[in-house]
Amino acid sequence: MQMQRVAFSLRVPCSHSVLSMRAIPVSKLKCKALQPFSRPCSHMPNVAESPPSTLVQQFTKFCYQRDLPRAMIAMEAMQRRGLWADSVVYSELVKCCLARRAVQQGKLVHKHVFSNGYQPKTFLINVFINMYVKFALLEEAQELFDEMPERNVVSWTTMISAYSNVKFNRKALEFLVLMLREGVSPNSFTYSSVLRACNGLSNLKQLHCCIFKAGLESDIFVRSALIDVYSKLGELHNALGVFNEMVSGDLVVWNSIIGAFAQNSDGDEALNLFKRMKRAGFSAEDATLTSVLRACTVLALLELGRQVHVHAVKYGQDLILNNALLDMYCKCGSLEDANSVFTRMEKKDVISWSTMIAGLAQNGFSQEALRLFEQMKLSEVKPNYITLLGVLFACSHAGLLEDGWYYFQNMKQLFGIDPGREHYGCVIDLLGRAGKLDEAARLIQEMEGEPDAVTWRTLLGACRVHRNVDLAAYAAKQILKTDPDDAGTYILLSNIYANSQRWEDVTEVRKSMKARGVIKEPGCSWIEVNKQIHAFILGDDSHPQIDEINRQLSLLIDRLMAVGYIPDTNFVLQDLEGEQREVSLLSHSEKLAIVFGLMSLSKGKTVRIRKNLRICGDCHVFAKLVAKIEERSIVIRDPIRYHHFQDGVCSCGDYW
């Protein structure tokens, strides 16, 4: 190879035909010369006439100054005279193109470097592969990768991370295998990229072994990726194991583990870890706060959530953080706060809109949800799969049969979204609520693919409300096929039988439940008072003020009965162990939590309660009446629905 050294780091192309054949077919590159750069302007340097060394020096200077227009002119002049610069200089120029998202200029640089059959070093080809990946031009990146004579660990890793970022998981894993076959050893960069493409436990375990063998398990990038993937597969125990092996401490790894528990709905553990993190001397940043908010959301801790909001303010318009805040206020039942966050958000993405629409719908503000959807249609943001779920949920909640059916039938045509299992679920709920149980059942049969337990549970709920015992039994049977230990189904079914006075069937259900050893989770309600969480569990009287609470409860019941409250004993069967009717009804945890809330919260303050089980009909009546005679707003969030009790009515419209 003949090299003409002109000043520093200047190269001329080699003209060897063998190498030329290896070169990238530049003709394939579609890039037009850009107007501003094709003609020097008056303020531009007259580079065309400079001697070669000066030309390359000037080019280098412009590259380092991040002066893209001048660098492009200098580059064109070099090209006319067959001059090339050093790889590092080109990589600086590519950085500049990336920073300005200058795709066309990037392609011109690529064309220049590869022209006249010049074959750049692996280093520089990697730079261009990375550039195409960052410009989301994966095909160009892949082509460059395929045709390069030698691929090093960076070449492979760049492609693997490109594919795992766009969720082409199989491709990413496949590349790891090919890489190993070519004898290139993965490094910590490779593993942290490929881990994110891992979608099964066996793959993950294999990778984890490789990581150990390579001695890379203590790398913090690898560690946070491992935590992340274990947690996405629901393997919190393993995630925690990886976390606990850490000796040095790292904020992002803390964020990973807190996020892992928050994501898996273990808010308590997420908050514990957050406390530990602070004790270890780390201070929270945006990603941390997002996960802490998620924990507040899960636990319905409005007051703690508000405190986090105060800290979140300094991150201003961080979209993800704002979305988490929005969701926290919605799920804690404070729509006023959610709305004020939403209106103040300068950037709103599909998640912001979907969160707000679903939040309004779940809290019983269906009309507002649909109005917001109309506003969304006028915005730049396109609705997605989840947005439509919120819309259908709003329709079902408000009993808007026609609107819901219209959106369901036309969502493909209007928004390009194929209805999925969850959309069917909403429509089944919609039909069920309207009492059209047969149509709902027919829709299940028409669904593509096997209906799952959630779908059948929706139908079962409708059967309870409309007292269709036979269909209920059928739906329950379907649920128990896939989910044989689902206590909720047994209880719901026994309640439905009890409602129709079919006592033999009730006994039958209870027998089979016992035979299978299905254990009913005890009812539990939580309420936050003065930054403390008070838990009331059925059959547990360990609360320090339990005697006073019980006394106040019976006083309250007396007053309620005076205005016509009759305990609905049908629901006593929700607690299968407690045989005494009214007595066990009185012990339902939400009643205790409501009374405690009335006792300890200042007047006018909303009583907010979170429950682990669906609310029973008797407690629902109880809450409505208490809200009326005590002139108090009560919000109860059960695992599925929100109940806003005010002035004797509930936002759920007595359907849940």
Added chain:
DNA sequence: ATAGGGTTAG
């Protein structure tokens, strides 16, 4: 030249 953590439904 290549890599990390966070948000929406059920």
